[in-house]
Amino acid sequence: MTRKIVSTGRGGAGKSTFVALMSRYLSSPSLLIDLDPDLSLADMLGIDLQKVYKRTIVEVLYDAVKERQRGGSPLTPVEDRFQGLIWADCLYEGKGFDVLTLGTKDLEGCYCFPDHLLRKIISQLSRNYQNLVIDSPAGLEHLNRNIVSQVDDLFVILDPSEKSMTHVKKVKAILKEVGVMYNQFYVLANYMFDEESERYLRETGETFLGKIEYDKRVEEYNLRGESLHTLPEDSPACRSVRRILEKAGLV
Amino acid sequence: MGKINVVTGRGGTGKSTFTALFTKYIKAKPLLLIDLDPDGSLAKMLGADLEKEGKWTVADALFEFIGKGKDTKDVPDLLKRKIEEGAILYKDEKFDLITLGTKLAAGCYCLPDELIKEMIRNLQKNYEMVIVDSPAGLEHLNRKVTPDINDLFVVLDPSEKSAKHIDRIKYVTKGVNISYNKFYLVGNYRFTEEIEAYLLRSGEQYLGRIAYDPLIREHNLKGKSLLNIPEDSPSATSVKKILEEAGYDLI
Numbered sequence: 001m002t003r004k005i006v007s008t009g010r011g012g013a014g015k016s017t018f019v020a021l022m023s024r025y026l027s028s029p030s031l032l033i034d035l036d037p038d039l040s041l042a043d044m045l046g047i048d049l050q051k052v053y054k055r056t057i058v059e060v061l062y063d064a065v066k067e068r069q070r071g072g073s074p075l076t077p078v079e080d081r082f083q084g085l086i087w088a089d090c091l092y093e094g095k096g097f098d099v100l101t102l103g104t105k106d107l108e109g110c111y112c113f114p115d116h117l118l119r120k121i122i123s124q125l126s127r128n129y130q131n132l133v134i135d136s137p138a139g140l141e142h143l144n145r146n147i148v149s150q151v152d153d154l155f156v157i158l159d160p161s162e163k164s165m166t167h168v169k170k171v172k173a174i175l176k177e178v179g180v181m182y183n184q185f186y187v188l189a190n191y192m193f194d195e196e197s198e199r200y201l202r203e204t205g206e207t208f209l210g211k212i213e214y215d216k217r218v219e220e221y222n223l224r225g226e227s228l229h230t231l232p233e234d235s236p237a238c239r240s241v242r243r244i245l246e247k248a249g250l251v
Numbered sequence: 252m253g254k255i256n257v258v259t260g261r262g263g264t265g266k267s268t269f270t271a272l273f274t275k276y277i278k279a280k281p282l283l284l285i286d287l288d289p290d291g292s293l294a295k296m297l298g299a300d301l302e303k304e305g306k307w308t309v310a311d312a313l314f315e316f317i318g319k320g321k322d323t324k325d326v327p328d329l330l331k332r333k334i335e336e337g338a339i340l341y342k343d344e345k346f347d348l349i350t351l352g353t354k355l356a357a358g359c360y361c362l363p364d365e366l367i368k369e370m371i372r373n374l375q376k377n378y379e380m381v382i383v384d385s386p387a388g389l390e391h392l393n394r395k396v397t398p399d400i401n402d403l404f405v406v407l408d409p410s411e412k413s414a415k416h417i418d419r420i421k422y423v424t425k426g427v428n429i430s431y432n433k434f435y436l437v438g439n440y441r442f443t444e445e446i447e448a449y450l451l452r453s454g455e456q457y458l459g460r461i462a463y464d465p466l467i468r469e470h471n472l473k474g475k476s477l478l479n480i481p482e483d484s485p486s487a488t489s490v491k492k493i494l495e496e497a498g499y500d501l502i
Contacts, residue, residue: 010262010263010290010387011261011387011388012261012262012387013263036388037388038412038416040412040415043411104389105423106393106422106427107393107427108393108426108428109393110359110360110361110394111390112359112361137388138263138386138387138388139262139289139386140289140290141289141359141360141390144356144357144358144359144360145357145359146357161468161471161472162473166292167290173355177355177356177357197472219409219410222411223409224411225411
């Protein structure tokens with residue numbers, strides 16, 4: 001069975017950093033899906049999608065829609081061709097992990113259509129992987145769209161502000177209303193936490209797995225566009241993420 | 252007719268902080284603030300307790316009606332009545348505020364956004380200025396809540412992703428036909444001089460940096476209004492300078 005893991009949280013909390021580092025330690029192969037239109041997971045893994053001729057899901061999807069509108073072939077509805085298109089044009093195959101990127105849309109309207117199509121095929125897409133890891137866009141809206149309705153491990157990455165605690169409550173409320181089931185609900189502290197706010201987090205009654213340690217090199221790597229997979233094993237960020245994953249039973 | 256200024260950026264960069272301090276210093280009156288973030292926190296940052304005042308968010312109102320089985324097509328009228336009754340518009344000495352709020356049903360924010368768009372259209376004429384605080388990311392741009400923007404402020408964090416974020420904002424605004432008068436960049440509190448120099452070279456109009464200020468975090472953690480932050484605090488003076496740079500009349 002594919003283990004379904006979701007990383008979510010407020011903007012800038014460190015969701016993608018966590019996913020990028022997590023993918024080093026998970027049993028392979030894993031499928032990583034970047035749902036953020038302001039995509040960055042590929043960057044963090046040192047992947048230049050254009051250079052390897054990979055396209056985003058949105059690009060492929062709307063090209064196919066436009067082509068059909070122009071009366072072009074083939075006549076099969078885009079929905080039915082979606083999975084094939086993704087396999088052929090979007091899937092980046094790395095060592096131990098593959099990556100799919102939702103991408104940025106420049107048409108009016110929301111991301112319901114691509115998200116909806118993705119939801120329909122996600123179990124099939126991830127079937128042959130040990131793990132499916134979803135890197136979410138900032139905020140809450142993606143939860144309402146319920147792309148994965150059965151989550152094994154849900155990680156909420158928090159920054160140390162009062163807003164974070166409100167965020168946790170909102171996440172739970174939405175999941176409940178929308179009908180997303182999860183096995184484990186974990187909260188993580190991001191690199192900005194100090195001991196006082198950490199203590200506060202422990203007292204909330206949520207399962208707190210630890211803190212992703214501050215690591216100057218993560219910032220440097222991101223700025224240079226270098227893969228977080230080349231970050232030294234003994235760096236604070238790596239060590240802390242590994243420890244978190246051990247606690248969650250994912251390593 | 253009040254001009255519409257929009258504050259946007261990646262998650263956690265400081266959009267709401269900037270909006271709150273913008274509110275503190277702007278002379279324009281009457282002033283309407285819109286918090287478009289489902290994970291919204293602007294009210295709190297301004298010391299406004301919506302619940303205590305018995306005010307609804309747009310999402311609250313919407314799902315109250317829909318939950319009670321009202322026909323969707325009647326909802327705009329019902330909502331209009333609610334607004335007229337003053338149930339949504341929060342009024343303070345310095346500003347009026349409309350909050351989008353969190354939606355607890357499946358689907359996207361297209362409908363609530365559409366309603367808020369209509370509200371802005373109707374209310375705009377009563378105000379000298381409208382400031383919109385955006386949710387993290389890009390999707391709100393695709394929904395074109397404000398098609399004609401006066402000044403668009405992008406609050407940036409110091410990462411390579413920020414540079415890409417700027418490109419993507421331009422890509423989406425162009426694609427969906429959002430016009431703006433000025434496109435301003437604002438550096439957040441984590442900026443270094445090196446990165447500032449880089450932005451200055453980017454050819455975009457860079458207004459300056461919001462200085463790091465421990466008071467901001469303290470105020471946010473305790474839920475105190477940023478309007479009361481001391482005049483000589485680093486964040487206040489730096490935002491004031493940024494707004495002067497953009498040519499605003501300040502108090």
